[in-house]
Amino acid sequence: MPDPLAFTIPQAMSTAGVRKTSLYAAIKRGDLRAKKSGRRTLILRADLHAWLVLRADLHAWLEQLPALELQRQPRLETAKPARSEATS
Numbered sequence: 001m002p003d004p005l006a007f008t009i010p011q012a013m014s015t016a017g018v019r020k021t022s023l024y025a026a027i028k029r030g031d032l033r034a035k036k037s038g039r040r041t042l043i044l045r046a047d048l049h050a051w052l053v054l055r056a057d058l059h060a061w062l063e064q065l066p067a068l069e070l071q072r073q074p075r076l077e078t079a080k081p082a083r084s085e086a087t088s
Contacts, residue, residue: 006035006042016052026051 004011013020023043026032032051034043
């Protein structure tokens with residue numbers, strides 16, 4: 001059987017191994033193109049492949065970032081203004 005040119009959302013989930021929310025979020029952000037065909041949302045094979053490559057490259061890049069050590073800065077004691085007591 002030849003490879004399909006486009007996938008429905010459930011087919012794209014199965015093929016890419018991602019959750020439905022990930023696909024819809026990528027579509028909403030504009031990272032993944034999708035077209036409506038009647039009631040179905042279709043994703044072209046080439047678009048799904050490009051999105052997966054971009055996603056894999058991003059994950060690889062993020063893994064290469066050095067871990068940031070956030071050190072707590074000591075709190076500076078601030079002088080409190082003197083209270084002025086009103087005398088009557």
